[in-house]
Amino acid sequence: MEIWIYFTLLAATMQAVRTAGQKHLSGKLNAMATTGVRYIYALPFAWGYLLWLLSYKQIDVPSLNHDFLGYALIACVMQIIGTACLVAAFRYRNFAVATSLAKTEAIQVAIFGALLFSAPLSGLGWLSVIVGVVGVFLVSKVKFTLKEAFKGSDAIPGMGFGLAAGLGLAITTLLIRESSLSLNTDLMVSAAVTLVFMITVQSVISLLYVYIQDKSQLPLMVKHWRVCLFVGVTSVLGSIGWFTGASFQNAAYVKALGQVEFFITLALTYRVFKEKITFKEYLGMSLIIFSVVILLLWA
Numbered sequence: 001m002e003i004w005i006y007f008t009l010l011a012a013t014m015q016a017v018r019t020a021g022q023k024h025l026s027g028k029l030n031a032m033a034t035t036g037v038r039y040i041y042a043l044p045f046a047w048g049y050l051l052w053l054l055s056y057k058q059i060d061v062p063s064l065n066h067d068f069l070g071y072a073l074i075a076c077v078m079q080i081i082g083t084a085c086l087v088a089a090f091r092y093r094n095f096a097v098a099t100s101l102a103k104t105e106a107i108q109v110a111i112f113g114a115l116l117f118s119a120p121l122s123g124l125g126w127l128s129v130i131v132g133v134v135g136v137f138l139v140s141k142v143k144f145t146l147k148e149a150f151k152g153s154d155a156i157p158g159m160g161f162g163l164a165a166g167l168g169l170a171i172t173t174l175l176i177r178e179s180s181l182s183l184n185t186d187l188m189v190s191a192a193v194t195l196v197f198m199i200t201v202q203s204v205i206s207l208l209y210v211y212i213q214d215k216s217q218l219p220l221m222v223k224h225w226r227v228c229l230f231v232g233v234t235s236v237l238g239s240i241g242w243f244t245g246a247s248f249q250n251a252a253y254v255k256a257l258g259q260v261e262f263f264i265t266l267a268l269t270y271r272v273f274k275e276k277i278t279f280k281e282y283l284g285m286s287l288i289i290f291s292v293v294i295l296l297l298w299a
Contacts, residue, residue: 018234049236059185076202173246
């Protein structure tokens with residue numbers, strides 16, 4: 001298999017595991033502090049990975065050109081905006097629909113990649129992305145009906161925030177790829193440099209925001225260091241996978257394969273809690289697997 005496949009599978013697995021850690025941590029910290037932990041506690045490991053990689057590859061740190069700085073800084077902001085929109089979506093009565101719309105990130109990556117970054121997909125590539133998104137909707141247990149979608153005066157803002165979250169995260173992925181490629185060096189090294197730059201910037205932004213918003217969260221981020229460390233380590237491993245995968249392959253294909261994250265999450269949940277899997281969830285998992293088969297064998 002190609003290297004991007006291994007890194008994407010690593011990313012999907014670690015993201016599923018990290019999510020479990022963040023859910024546990026969310027009961028101890030507020031939303032922004034919980035978000036900041038994934039950057040702050042990941043930062044030393046990201047730097048360690050970059051320094052090791054530079055030594056292993058015997059490559060000097062590439063110069064950060066204007067293209068890189070532009071793409072990477074916008075990516076930092078877009079990821080924060082995407083996350084903020086997702087949090088905002090939860091305030092509305094139809095948050096389930098809004099959340100499901102955020103899961104359209106994969107197809108939005110494909111659309112905007114083709115429109116803005118000259119990264120079109122083949123016909124089978126589009127089929128893989130669409131089938132995977134449908135499978136995710138089924139697995140995520142979201143009740144997505146027109147009646148529910150437009151129920152109440154909060155429907156339009158909630159749906160808007162959901163789509164905006166997917167868009168923000170989709171553009172982030174595309175800009176990560178452009179940032180990495182703009183360095184014109186070994187792709188694993190360029191991915192690591194992009195990762196370290198973004199996590200450093202986001203750590204500073206997160207700390208400043210938490211300090212201004214609620215200083216009491218800072219000692220709590222230290223008090224619960226074990227869970228925070230778990231989130232940080234799994235986060236950096238997942239980010240290494242996403243950044244490297246997107247550097248080697250079209251971002252839409254990376255996100256399409258990354259849909260297996262939901263399959264992994266569901267499998268872990270039922271393994272731990274011994275719950276019964278419904279027909280709808282079996283169908284969703286089957287579609288995700290089918291989309292991956294299309295992607296890896298024919299797209």
